[in-house]
Amino acid sequence: QWTTASIVDDQVARIRAQIGDGHAICGLSGGVDSAVAAALVQRAIGDRLTCVFVDHGLLRAGERAQVERDFVAATGVNLVTVDARQRFLSALAGVTDPEEKRKIIGREFIRVFEQAARDLKAKGEAEFLVQGTLYPDVVESGGGTGTSNIKSHHNVGGLPEDLRFSLVEPLRLLFKDEVRRVGLELGLPETIVHRQPFPGPGLAIRIIGEVTAGRLETLRAADAIAREELSAAGLDSDIWQCPVVLLADVRSVGVQGDGRTYGHPVVLRPVSSEDAMTADWTRLPYDVLERISTRITNEVADVNRVVLDVTSKPPGTIEWE
Ligand code: XMP
16 A cells, blocks of 8 residues: 555655666746746755756746745755746747647747756766656646646657756646655645646736737736635635636726726636546635736726636637737
8 A cells, every 4th residue: 555655765765776876857837836846856856966957938826936935945955047038038929820730839948948858967067867757747748737848859869969867756646636745745835735837828818919018917916816816715726727728819998097098808717527528617605706807907008998708618728828
């Protein structure tokens, strides 16, 4: 019978056997899987692990701090943050097509991460690449939710010659709930271990229209309010996730104070799901919806309307792009 503690001990022993006195690198996405994989490897080889966090500027409020402050405090891991916000904004300028956004973000992410890996490798500080691949990913590779978006690219064969790594995949035999238990066993904060799914391309696919710095700021503020109110109402474990979407290319007329406004709508997309393959819209209490709506329209400049998405999946997807 496997207990969580024995899974940890077993994995730590295996990682030590695989890496020996070598060095490893791990990309952190802010999600559960990469965090737990990194924490396991850190437990096994200590400061011979370096984590790399690419800030693409498409994260929600507080997510960078969660990695830089909370994850580092919990694990003591070596962390390199690459600030690539401007690079991603430039690459996304003028782009409105959802698939094109995803492709650009995936491509830029790989380039930034590879450069960081190349730098560490040149210093002799990375021969192994840690990935948070889970058992379901192994069985049916391709359909990941919330995992690192470098996954399909960083397999050993697909990399340039100077960037070949041996893979370390300590979560290969685990399901998501086991990964969360291992994370707690390793002392990771609840906010990381129980984080709801968040797409790799981040807020870029929740802005309908071109992604700009100002629009990101608007969406980030609205999203933070929705998350705050849902948490305060104790609803985090009742919903699978609640994307907040900015209809940046739509304007509607409103009235606020004694003036006419002409602002953007924000969509709340609370969903209930088991595995994200199908989903139902969550019947949130009206008083919670009201608080979110009032606060967003009062506190977020440029947003004068909050609407609720009542579409299940299918026919809708969870995200709008
Ligand atoms: P959809 O919109 O396809 O989303 O119903 C299903 C689940 O997947 C998440 N999602 C992504 N996760 N990279 C990710 O890591 C992505 O590009 C991506 N797109 C969607 C979404 O948040 C939901 O949980």
